Amino acid sequence: MHADIGNALDGALGLDRAALDDVDDRVASAHERVERGRADGAHGYAALNLPETCDPDPVERVAAGFDPESLFTVGIGGSALGAATITDALDSPVDAYYLDNVDPEWVSALCDRVDLSETVVNVVSRSGTTAETLSNFLVVREAMDDAGVDWTERTVVTTGAEGNLRSLADRHDLPALDVPDGVPGRFSALSPVGLFAAAVSGHDIEALLAGGAAEAEKLSGSLYDSPAYAYGATSYALAERGAAVDAMMPYAESLERFAEWFAQLWAESLGKDGRGQTPARALGATDQHSQLQLYRAGPADKLVTLVRPTERSDTPIPETDLEGLSYLGGSSLGELLDAEFRATEASLAAAGRENVRLEVDRVDERGLGELLYAMEAACVLYGELADVSTFTQPAVEWGKKAARGLLGGGEFAEADAVRDKRRLEID
Incomplete structure (x- = not known):
């Protein structure tokens, strides 16, 4: 550059x-x-080591198991934007879609118009608990069931070493790729998080790393x-x-x-x-x-x-x-x-x-x-x-807790703050 x-x-x-x-x-x-920070592999700084530490072979092996017409990447924020940047920029025979929002009309319409029997789904969440990602994945999985498609043969998981998605992959013998340790999602484009979509779309991920x-x-x-x-x-x-x-x-x-x-x-x-x-x-x-x-x-x-x-x-x-x-x-x-x-x-x-x-x-x-x-x-x-804490996102975490509390996922003071919203309404 x-x-x-x-x-x-x-x-x-x-x-x-x-x-x-x-x-x-x-x-x-x-x-x-x-x-x-790079030498120590410290949180965040480890992202700048990815061109050296990311092994493209597992990504390419998993991608080689599919020849899809379409790709659904189910993730949000850094779990989708890096991959989307790459596939949107490069010509590809695969139609790549990114389910990074939970707009019900959009998600349902997408599942209705795409041939799910020719679609590979990559669900991406380090924790395996991201509400938006898991909700969209459950909707897509049900749509595949309704269409008579075996979702276990069309799904790849990209996640951390532990958590709901890792357990799901183990239970159903799904191909699983690792979210690298110490790499925040927004810095993960040059990792399996961003590279699987590129690989399954036929792009040279070794050149990306180079x-x-x-x-x-x-x-x-x-x-x-x-x-x-x-x-x-x-x-x-x-x-x-x-x-x-x-x-x-x-x-x-x-x-x-x-x-x-x-x-x-x-x-x-x-x-x-x-x-x-x-x-x-x-x-x-x-x-x-x-x-x-x-x-x-x-x-x-x-x-x-x-x-x-x-x-x-x-x-x-x-x-x-x-x-x-x-x-x-x-x-x-x-x-x-x-x-x-x-x-x-x-x-x-x-x-x-x-x-x-x-x-x-x-x-x-x-x-x-x-x-x-x-x-x-x-x-x-x-x-x-x-002198800011580059690799944290406390304001984002506040919103996550508020939403989870509103949906009955636990007791969070942040949810109480939503309920106590100040109002000045005009009809």
């Missing part, structure tokens, strides 16, 4: 090269802490030697100066889900103790016609992150004699998208609005591995510089 942070300097928020150099002095000690390994080799004690650290340190430095929002804007339709994955990574990891950046999701060039107005002329409280591949297939634009459009003929959609990218970048810079350019060679397995790993490393570095 390549990072260009030039347009993050000398903008409205006042980050200059001298200030960035001061941040770089802190990157060295932060990197030392990251490396100690892309991650290439970025891992670039991590060093200076932001000027590592694209990942350059992005993490620049984002942190701008946030300290008022960039409360990070708008992730890929210029590739295939990377739209990547922006969603990034939003969870950034929000859940860094939103602690009154700190962090709010991730916004945009898509170039589409959102030049909507959100860009705000980014360029609204409050100066944003970093805009522009992402693109430098190589892609292209489609020529036919010649036309329509008045005012003849300049498009003989060009291509790729050239137009590139012009839109550079125009957006320049437009923001001209208005003093900070932006960063991130590039990979291609949206392929290696490029995705680079991008995913680099953003994870950037997030970890940001957390170190901001």
Whole structure:
């Protein structure tokens, strides 16, 4: 991956090269802490070892047992978004669906319209107790029974060493993959959590891991030697100066889900103790016609992150004699998208609005591995510089307890807080 942070300097928020150099002095000690955590396999830091520690063979063996038309990944948050990012970005003969919400109409309609006899189900939960995941799995399992499909022949479990799903896999002799120890879900894309969907869809998971390994080799004690650290340190430095929002804007339709994955990574990891950046999701060039107005002329409280591949297939634009459009003929959609990218970048810079350019060679397995790993490393570095607990999510856990209590799953003070909701109702 390549990072260009030039347009993050000398903008409205006042980050200059001298200030960035001061941040770089802190990157060295932060990197030392990251490396100690990696060496110890400490919780969270172990995620940055995945390109080395993740064995693709078990994933490939399980995937080889299926030749499905469709894939249901039943998970939520990090148990689904990494896999979805990969399969959405790459061409595949398998239709991949992600049951990461419990909207009853949507789930029922999906089960009704997909041929469940040609579907493999991967249910993903480290604990085996995630309410949304287990509920959706039970619904899918019943739908398979109703359709006369033996769900035990179409189900793969990805879970921890113990828990309900592990017991289910043992009882029914289901193929089971391991959620790695010490890796929070949002950091698990380059593990069996994210790689099974890629493997069963026919993609090269070793290339994904190789892309991650290439970025891992670039991590060093200076932001000027590592694209990942350059992005993490620049984002942190701008946030300290008022960039409360990070708008992730890929210029590739295939990377739209990547922006969603990034939003969870950034929000859940860094939103602690009154700190962090709010991730916004945009898509170039589409959102030049909507959100860009705000980014360029609204409050100066944003970093805009522009992402693109430098190589892609292209489609020529036919010649036309329509008045005012003849300049498009003989060009291509790729050239137009590139012009839109550079125009957006320049437009923001001209208005003093900070932006960063991130590039990979291609949206392929290696490029995705680079991008995913680099953003994870950037997030970890940001957390170190901001002194937040990057790998926890107490606010998420609060909501889980509240929902469980409301459903009769135990006595939780959080559920009482829901019942005591303040009301001011207008009909």
